[in-house]
Amino acid sequence: MKLILPGGTGQVGTILARAFHAAGHEVVVLTRNPTAAPWRTARWDAQTLDAWATELDGADAVINLAGRSVNCRYTADNRRAILDSRVQSTRAVAAAIADARRPPRVWLQMSTATIYAHRYDAPNDEATGLIGGAEPDAPDTWRFSIDVARAWEAAVAEQATPQTRKVLLRAAMVMSPDRAGIFDTLLRLVRFGLGGSAAGGRQFVSWIHHADFVRAVLWLITHQDLEGPVNLAAPHPHFMRALRVAWGAPLGLPATAWMLELGASVIRTETELVLKSRRVVPGRLLDSNFAFAFPEWPSAARELCDAWRRPSSSRAPLSTV
Numbered sequence: 001m002k003l004i005l006p007g008g009t010g011q012v013g014t015i016l017a018r019a020f021h022a023a024g025h026e027v028v029v030l031t032r033n034p035t036a037a038p039w040r041t042a043r044w045d046a047q048t049l050d051a052w053a054t055e056l057d058g059a060d061a062v063i064n065l066a067g068r069s070v071n072c073r074y075t076a077d078n079r080r081a082i083l084d085s086r087v088q089s090t091r092a093v094a095a096a097i098a099d100a101r102r103p104p105r106v107w108l109q110m111s112t113a114t115i116y117a118h119r120y121d122a123p124n125d126e127a128t129g130l131i132g133g134a135e136p137d138a139p140d141t142w143r144f145s146i147d148v149a150r151a152w153e154a155a156v157a158e159q160a161t162p163q164t165r166k167v168l169l170r171a172a173m174v175m176s177p178d179r180a181g182i183f184d185t186l187l188r189l190v191r192f193g194l195g196g197s198a199a200g201g202r203q204f205v206s207w208i209h210h211a212d213f214v215r216a217v218l219w220l221i222t223h224q225d226l227e228g229p230v231n232l233a234a235p236h237p238h239f240m241r242a243l244r245v246a247w248g249a250p251l252g253l254p255a256t257a258w259m260l261e262l263g264a265s266v267i268r269t270e271t272e273l274v275l276k277s278r279r280v281v282p283g284r285l286l287d288s289n290f291a292f293a294f295p296e297w298p299s300a301a302r303e304l305c306d307a308w309r310r311p312s313s314s315r316a317p318l319s320t321v
């Protein structure tokens with residue numbers, strides 16, 4: 001297959017490019033700053049239709065991951081960049097699909113599991129889940145993330161693509177042992193004796209193992225009956241305690257909400273990652289008989305800790321298709 005990955009230089013893009021390239025597929029990453037990679041890279045500006053658009057012609061799938069990182073403080077400037085980079089790059093991909101002589105068969109557009117409401121009472125699947133934003137206790141930063149997700153998905157709906165199936169990837173945190181990824185960040189809390197209960201510790205953390213993420217993406221490319229929003233999350237959301245146990249550090253210092261706010265401000269990020277209860281479950285993947293290799297967090301966390309401890313040279317390829 002020929003796969004085009006706009007914004008494929010980041011954490012998720014590298015996981016996908018590595019796996020599909022290792023399986024012998026043709027991978028082309030669209031980036032604003034091309035550098036040498038084991039797969040082909042092409043330049044785009046993530047805004048305007050240009051020569052890069054020809055890459056989509058005759059491709060099997062386009063998987064758009066582009067967007068300014070959300071790992072920052074939500075200042076007015078950062079908010080604008082987070083929102084605009086997602087909406088504009090999505091519109092650029094849409095325009096390229098509309099312009100293609102032989103449009104890709106499927107467009108997988110990254111969205112986020114954060115679109116759902118903060119809740120403890122019931123899980124959010126695609127059919128019955130509550131889209132967030134109206135929770136009375138939700139901080140303004142959480143509402144912003146939901147607004148971004150809605151605008152992102154709306155940008156996909158704007159463009160009719162009669163020959164291209166559209167799938168919205170409402171992905172939970174993709175856990176891989178790669179340095180500087182989300183798992184690495186959570187593990188750092190545990191390694192430094194933190195990672196105890198955060199503001200009471202009742203929050204559900206939705207996650208997906210990188211191997212299942214890659215397999216689910218392949219599943220969505222090949223299952224032509226699946227379109228629209230699809231949750232990419234393991235069936236069992238977890239609590240931080242299982243990660244401490246997997247690492248061998250059953251004790252973690254608990255932190256109150258104000259301590260976390262202070263810490264997040266110091267390291268220039270937001271507390272949403274640890275405080276929002278993202279109880280998101282993969283209704284449509286399970287209904288279509290997708291089988292998770294890592295459905296349970298305790299065993300996934302053990303595998304990820306083991307892989308994290310091994311030198312990266314002995315780890316590749318991490319996920320396969």
Ligand SMILES: NC(=O)c1ccc[n+]([C@@H]2O[C@H](COP(=O)([O-])OP(=O)(O)OC[C@H]3O[C@@H](n4cnc5c(N)ncnc54)[C@H](OP(=O)(O)O)[C@@H]3O)[C@@H](O)[C@H]2O)c1
Pocket residue numbers: 007008009010011012013030031032033045046065066067068069070081085089110111112113170171172173174175182
């Ligand atoms: N990581 C997760 O677990 C997770 C879960 C749910 C949703 N998501 C979403 O999935 C997408 C990919 O995640 P990721 O973790 O791989 O993100 P990432 O590491 O931040 O990579 C995103 C890519 O977007 C491009 N980019 C950055 N700023 C941009 C801008 N202003 N305009 C256009 N492109 C820009 C960059 O590519 P170049 O600099 O090479 O152009 C970058 O490699 C993100 O939109 C993220 O919000 C991630």
